[in-house]
Amino acid sequence: MSIFIVTCLLFFLPLLVLPFTYNPFEVPKIILAQIGIWVLLFLVVWQNPKAILDNLDKKRISLLVGLFGLSIIHLVFLKGESTFLGNQFRLQGIWLLWNLIIFALISSSISLQRVKKWVFSLSFFGLFLSSVLLFNSATNRSIGTLGEPNALAGAALFLWPFSFFTLKMPYKLLSFFGAFLIIFLADSRSGLIAFSLQILIFILVKKLNVSYIKSFLIVVILLTLSLIFPILEGGGWYENRGEIWSTAFSAGLSSPIIGNGFGNIAKSLENASLSLGNNVHYQFVDSAHNFLLDFWVQGGAIGLGLILILLFLTIQEIVRQKDLLRSMLLTGLLAVMLFNPVSVVTLISFWWLIGFGLVNQDHPNV
Amino acid sequence: MKSKIILASVMALVLVAVLSAQIGVVKAQTVVSSAITSPITYFTLSGNVTYKLSKFLIIPANGVTITAKNSQTNQETSAKSDRLGRYSLKVAAGAYIVSAKDSKNTIFSPANKIVQVINSSISGINFQGLR
Numbered sequence: 001m002s003i004f005i006v007t008c009l010l011f012f013l014p015l016l017v018l019p020f021t022y023n024p025f026e027v028p029k030i031i032l033a034q035i036g037i038w039v040l041l042f043l044v045v046w047q048n049p050k051a052i053l054d055n056l057d058k059k060r061i062s063l064l065v066g067l068f069g070l071s072i073i074h075l076v077f078l079k080g081e082s083t084f085l086g087n088q089f090r091l092q093g094i095w096l097l098w099n100l101i102i103f104a105l106i107s108s109s110i111s112l113q114r115v116k117k118w119v120f121s122l123s124f125f126g127l128f129l130s131s132v133l134l135f136n137s138a139t140n141r142s143i144g145t146l147g148e149p150n151a152l153a154g155a156a157l158f159l160w161p162f163s164f165f166t167l168k169m170p171y172k173l174l175s176f177f178g179a180f181l182i183i184f185l186a187d188s189r190s191g192l193i194a195f196s197l198q199i200l201i202f203i204l205v206k207k208l209n210v211s212y213i214k215s216f217l218i219v220v221i222l223l224t225l226s227l228i229f230p231i232l233e234g235g236g237w238y239e240n241r242g243e244i245w246s247t248a249f250s251a252g253l254s255s256p257i258i259g260n261g262f263g264n265i266a267k268s269l270e271n272a273s274l275s276l277g278n279n280v281h282y283q284f285v286d287s288a289h290n291f292l293l294d295f296w297v298q299g300g301a302i303g304l305g306l307i308l309i310l311l312f313l314t315i316q317e318i319v320r321q322k323d324l325l326r327s328m329l330l331t332g333l334l335a336v337m338l339f340n341p342v343s344v345v346t347l348i349s350f351w352w353l354i355g356f357g358l359v360n361q362d363h364p365n366v
Numbered sequence: 367m368k369s370k371i372i373l374a375s376v377m378a379l380v381l382v383a384v385l386s387a388q389i390g391v392v393k394a395q396t397v398v399s400s401a402i403t404s405p406i407t408y409f410t411l412s413g414n415v416t417y418k419l420s421k422f423l424i425i426p427a428n429g430v431t432i433t434a435k436n437s438q439t440n441q442e443t444s445a446k447s448d449r450l451g452r453y454s455l456k457v458a459a460g461a462y463i464v465s466a467k468d469s470k471n472t473i474f475s476p477a478n479k480i481v482q483v484i485n486s487s488i489s490g491i492n493f494q495g496l497r
Contacts, residue, residue: 020392027392031385038381045377046370085384088392095384279408279456 002043005036006110009103010352011123011162014155014345015130017145023089025147030091030344037099040106055109057360060313064101064358067306070299071097071262078261086263087286093263096344100351108355120162124175127152127159131182142185150336151343153191156182157198157332158349165325193226194335198328205324212319212327219331227290227338241289241339247272247280248288252296259300268297287341291350294342314357329353409483412454413491415447415466415474426451427468427495434462437480459483466493 013036018028044052071094074083086093130144131152144152160179164172183191197219204215230241251260251272260268266286273280288294295304311334318326330353333346342350411434415427430447434455447453465478472495481488 023392031388034385035381038377042374042377045373085388085391091388091391095388 002040002106002110003112003114005040005043006107006352007112007115007119009033009036009348010112011119011159012126013348014159015123015126015145017147023147025143025145026090026343030096033344033348034096034099037103037106041102044106052106052109055360056105056358060310060358060360061105063306063310063313064105067299067303068098068101070258070303070306073258074261074264074298078258078264080261080264080267082266083261083263087266089286090341090344092286092344092347096347097262100347103348104351104355104358106355107352108358117166120159120166121171121175124156124159124163124178127155128178128182131156131185135185139187141187142182144182144186146343146345148343149186150188150190150340151346152186153183153188153194154333154336154340154343154346154349156186157191157194157336158329158346161198161325161328161332188336190336190339193223193339194332197223197335198332201327201331202324205327212322216315216319216327223331223335223338226335230339243278244269244280244285244289245293247276247278248290248293248297250276251288252293252300255300257300257302259296259298259303262298262303265294265297289340291337291342310354310357314354317357317359323356326353326356408456408458409485410454410487410489411457411462411464411481411483411491412452412487412489413493415451415453415493415495417472417495417497419497424494427493430466430468430474430493430495432464432466432493434464434481437461437463457483459485464491466495468495472497 013029013033016029016032017024020028075094082093084093084095085091086096127144131142134142134144136143136149139149141149142152143149144155146152146155156179160175163175163178167175179195183195200222201215201219204210204218205212210218230245247269251265251268254260254268254272265288266284269280269285269288273285288297292304292307295307299306314330318330329349333350333353337346337350413432415430415432416424417427418424426449427447428449428451430451430453431444432447432453432455433442433444434457435442436457438460443455443457445453445455461480461482463478463480466474474493474495476493479491481491
């Protein structure tokens with residue numbers, strides 16, 4: 001049952017669209033993700049919670065405890081309208097953060113080895129089909145079942161490697177070209193950067209026999225360099241990202257140690273924009289369009305530090321396990337998350353990977 | 367066993383309570399928008415407004431209201447020209463019908479202009495009033 005729930009959350013949640021108020025793409029996914037996570041929690045509590053805890057590294061769990069503690073401080077001292085439940089668009093408040101932490105803890109002990117290989121391909125094919133059929137009429141960019149082009153690209157970047165590694169030639173190439181086509185139809189430049197980096201790390205490790213550490217270093221350097229694009233490009237979509245990033249940096253400085261509170265990012269960005277006198281406050285912006293800046297604005301140096309350490313530990317574990325699949329997954333997700341707001345689908349995938357870095361024994365490979 | 371049932375019941379109650387609150391938050395939304403907002407940049411529409419008094423006498427038009435109406439959302443943005451006849455408007459990407467109007471119902475040429483804002487500002491959207 002646990003494997004089934006984790007599989008649904010990772011591979012079928014992205015395909016879910018339900019008619020619900022004005023937001024059929026994101027909100028139903030969030031509601032069902034939370035239900036799924038709590039069913040998982042219930043199963044753990046009912047069966048054998050000790051087995052999960054024994055599997056986790058106590059020192060690494062303390063980082064999540066730190067995040068939890070920080071969120072409690074925010075709830076007590078920095079509570080705003082959207083702190084606990086999030087805003088009406090993305091519900092990304094403290095409650096969702098707690099759910100994601102729980103998911104990371106529980107899913108770390110659940111192997112996907114017994115999942116049938118056709119599940120991965122079916123999921124990816126479903127996403128591909130939706131990307132071909134569902135477009136945003138105003139921008140003519142594919143939105144698929146995610147409702148937003150860059151979120152669609154993020155989902156594709158997570159799903160296609162599973163399909164790629166479980167299929168044989170020539171079907172492997174179908175997943176490769178399928179992912180490229182999805183990113184092309186979504187017109188997602190961050191998706192293209194992410195896809196390129198995924199291919200790069202694959203070539204470096206698999207074909208050129210470069211070590212995982214060096215490969216990750218190369219990818220991180222290139223990814224850091226690519227963050228300059230939005231700042232350099234004058235005009236167009238990228239110009240706005242640079243403006244939002246500078247606004248987010250300034251917003252974080254207003255409370256640099258503990259941040260402005262999880263869930264309070266929209267107000268923080270608006271206030272920073274007003275003091276900077278830029279255009280960001282003319283539009284509702286509830287994300288720094290960079291998940292690290294999101295943590296900086298909301299959690300300050302403590303929040304940012306904790307998430308960076310968690311990320312480092314995940315990379316460390318991936319390198320130790322020589323896990324090429326997770327290398328590609330993390331590379332793709334990071335690249336997309338550093339340029340865009342994150343959907344709950346991307347968050348579920350990301351925290352599943354973070355869970356991988358929390359265990360204290362070898363994982364069976366997918 | 368009993369304690370597990372109680373714990374499960376409490377968990378279910380908490381979950382239902384929070385989900386109900388979340389659904390309440392979402393239902394308060396009254397605007398259609400993408401959940402995961404893509405960056406939206408504001409671009410400038412600008413130009414000059416003049417009055418043609420005679421064949422050889424053209425003067426800047428001060429205080430003329432320039433309106434840009436989004437053809438999809440029908441949302442209007444307006445600005446007045448300055449004493450040198452210059453104006454500028456901030457708009458998001460989209461298709462706009464730009465028109466000029468003054469307090470004396472002067473006929474302007476062109477009557478309106480259709481502009482497509484994609485990823486850059488547009489200048490040179492000029493109007494000339496015939497007096």
